[in-house]
Structures are given as C-alpha cells and as structure tokens.
Amino acid sequence: MSRKLTASTALLLTAAPLLWAGNAIVGRLVREAVPPMTLNLLRWSLALLILLPLGRAVFVRGSGVLRGWRRYSLLGLFGVGLYNALQYLALQTSTPINVTLVAAGMPVWMMLVGALFFHAPLRRRQIVGALLSIAGVLLVLARGDWQQLLALRLVPGDLFMVLATICWSFYSWLLIQPQDRPALRADWAAFLLAQVMYGVVWSGALAAVEWGSGPRHIAWSWQLAAVLAFVAIGPALTAFRCWGAGVQRAGPTIAAFFSNLTPLFAALMSLAFLHEAPHLYHLAAFALIVGGIAWSSRAA
Incomplete structure (x- = not known):
C-alpha cells in the first residue's frame, strides 16, 4: 500500500515528540518524589x-479484545508497560537531553526490527542514514569524548533508554499489523483502551517488583498531582493518539524520522525549566542525527 506524508500527518507526528519531550522534563522534575x-x-x-x-x-461483544489478547497484551507490554517505565528509569540517572538524544536512534532500531521480525525491506540510502544517526547517538553516550566508548563509561540511564527505544520499535510495527476488527480499529479510543487495559496490568506487575525490592515512598504534592494529570492527558493519551494515527498513515519507518524532533524540543525545555544548557557535543550529535534523517527520508 502506498503511503504519503501529508501536512496533517506531519502535524500528528510532530505533536507526539513535543509532548514526549515534555514528558522527559517532568519525569526528571519528580524523580525524587515517586519511583519510576x-x-x-x-x-x-x-x-x-x-x-x-x-x-x-x-x-461490545465481538470487539475482539479478548480473542486478540495476545496482540493487545504485546502492544500493552511494549508501548505502555516497558517503554514508559524504562524511560522514567533512565531519567533517574540521565538528563532529558541525553535521554531524548539516545532515543533519536529510533530510525535505526525501527529498520532493524522491521527487517528482522516483520519482513520490511532495507534500502541502501536508509542504511547510510541509519549509520549517521548511530554516530550521533554514540557521541551522546561518549559525552563528546570518543575514548570513553573504549572504556565503556556509560550512564545506566542511557542503556535503559536504548532498551526503551527497541521496545517502541516493536510497538510501532505491531500497530500496523492487520489483525484488529475493523470496528475496533476505526474507534481510536477503543483501540487505545484495549492496549492500555493490558498495559496497566504489565505496569502494575513492574511496580510490584519495584516496591518488593526495597522500601519506597511517594511524596504527594500539588506539583506531583499536576504532573500526573499532564503525563496522562498529554504524553499518554494525546501523543499515543497522534503517533498511532501518524504511523498508520505514513508507516513506522517514516514516522521514526519525526521522533528525532524530541531531543530538539527537550533541549529547549531543559534550558527553560531545568537550566540544563546543551553542550557542544549535543549540537554535534543532533547535526549527525538530522543528517541521517534527511538522507534516509529521501529513500522513504
């Protein structure tokens, strides 16, 4: 099926990174108030x-949410349970700029997961673009010093974000698999609810392991309540709706290019709210990543 990138699709795929950048900022702000x-x-x-x-x-009877429990359970695991939990865990030891720049390796993982598990073809131009993106991500992991890669001096949060990005790649490819009942697929709220119901179960299991591993506490406040309202309505419901619609229209590979807008938004928000100014290596990494996007998108 031919997929075209229209202005409305581009707007949908831009709204999601903007909200996810905000999610990284507030996740960093409340990291000491609530466990990830x-x-x-x-x-x-x-x-x-x-x-x-x-x-x-x-x-409604016949919606397919029970018969398709394996599919929705996987969507809930990768999209709701693991991806978001790993991102909040990454923010315990890494900054929003670093977390979102590591996640900018999304086109690489999206192509690899698609080729290995979903029989998606790889194009030479996309591979070159992916290598540029990888170079940008490695520059972030090395904190601007390539010799650090030889010593494997990595912040744990960066590694958690790599795992989160792989999970999101699986989620995005699963989104476009034609296994849903037409009525459920046509209703965005019902389709997302089917995923979230299973995802909350996975999230609850992970939270139970977290509390079982040692003493935890939640510092309730109006700030935390406002953060919860924002991350539920914005980065969760609105961003997932925009991303899901954009992926179905343009496909996972093209959509992955837009995820690289997240570090740009995160850098601007970090400077405004956290006073964490980007370093020179952040700018160099972003240039490499954008170069990879531009080169790859010509093939897409």
Missing part, C-alpha cells in the same frame, strides 16, 4: 479512567 515504575502505573491508571467512557466499543 510507580509513576508509570499512576500515569496509565489515570489514562485508563479517562478512556473508559470514550472507548466503550471495546466492551
């Missing part, structure tokens, strides 16, 4: 409550 897995559970539990009256079609 618990933050993810609270976020999606609130999103679930908001979706319930909107996605009532999921409870």
Whole structure:
C-alpha cells in the first residue's frame, strides 16, 4: 500500500515528540518524589479512567479484545508497560537531553526490527542514514569524548533508554499489523483502551517488583498531582493518539524520522525549566542525527 506524508500527518507526528519531550522534563522534575515504575502505573491508571467512557466499543461483544489478547497484551507490554517505565528509569540517572538524544536512534532500531521480525525491506540510502544517526547517538553516550566508548563509561540511564527505544520499535510495527476488527480499529479510543487495559496490568506487575525490592515512598504534592494529570492527558493519551494515527498513515519507518524532533524540543525545555544548557557535543550529535534523517527520508 502506498503511503504519503501529508501536512496533517506531519502535524500528528510532530505533536507526539513535543509532548514526549515534555514528558522527559517532568519525569526528571519528580524523580525524587515517586519511583519510576510507580509513576508509570499512576500515569496509565489515570489514562485508563479517562478512556473508559470514550472507548466503550471495546466492551461490545465481538470487539475482539479478548480473542486478540495476545496482540493487545504485546502492544500493552511494549508501548505502555516497558517503554514508559524504562524511560522514567533512565531519567533517574540521565538528563532529558541525553535521554531524548539516545532515543533519536529510533530510525535505526525501527529498520532493524522491521527487517528482522516483520519482513520490511532495507534500502541502501536508509542504511547510510541509519549509520549517521548511530554516530550521533554514540557521541551522546561518549559525552563528546570518543575514548570513553573504549572504556565503556556509560550512564545506566542511557542503556535503559536504548532498551526503551527497541521496545517502541516493536510497538510501532505491531500497530500496523492487520489483525484488529475493523470496528475496533476505526474507534481510536477503543483501540487505545484495549492496549492500555493490558498495559496497566504489565505496569502494575513492574511496580510490584519495584516496591518488593526495597522500601519506597511517594511524596504527594500539588506539583506531583499536576504532573500526573499532564503525563496522562498529554504524553499518554494525546501523543499515543497522534503517533498511532501518524504511523498508520505514513508507516513506522517514516514516522521514526519525526521522533528525532524530541531531543530538539527537550533541549529547549531543559534550558527553560531545568537550566540544563546543551553542550557542544549535543549540537554535534543532533547535526549527525538530522543528517541521517534527511538522507534516509529521501529513500522513504
């Protein structure tokens, strides 16, 4: 099927990185107020409550949400459970700029996952663009000093974000697999609710492991309440809706290029809210990543 990148699709795929950059900022702000897995559970539990009256079609007999439990369980695991939990875990030891720049390796993982597990063809121009993106990500991991790669001096949060990016690649490819009932696929709220219901179960299991591994606490405040409302409505519901619609229109590979806007938005927000100014190696890494996007998108 031919996929075209229209202005409305580009707007959808730009809105999601903007909201996810905000998610990285607030995740960093409340990292000492709430454990990362618990933050993810609270976020999606609130999103679930908001979706319930909107996605009532999921409870209609024949919706396929029970028969397709394997598919929705995987979507919930990769998109709701693992990706977001790993991102909040990464923000415990890494900055929003670094986390989003590491995630800018998305086109690489999207192509590799698509080729290895979903029989998507690889093009030479996309491979060259992917190598440029990899160079940008490695520059971030090395903190601007290539010799650090030889010593493997990596911040744990960077590695968690690499794992999160791989999970998101699987999620994006699973989104376009034609296994949903037409009525459920046509209703965005019901389709997202089907994923979130299973995802909250995974998130709850991860939060239970977190609390079982040692004493934890939640420092409740109006700031934390505002953060929970934002991450549930913005980066969760709105961004997932925009990303899902954009991926279905343009395909995962083209959509992955737009995810690289996230570090740009995160750098601007970090400077405004966290006073964490980007370094020269951040700018060099972003230039490499944008070069990879431009080169790869010509093939797409």
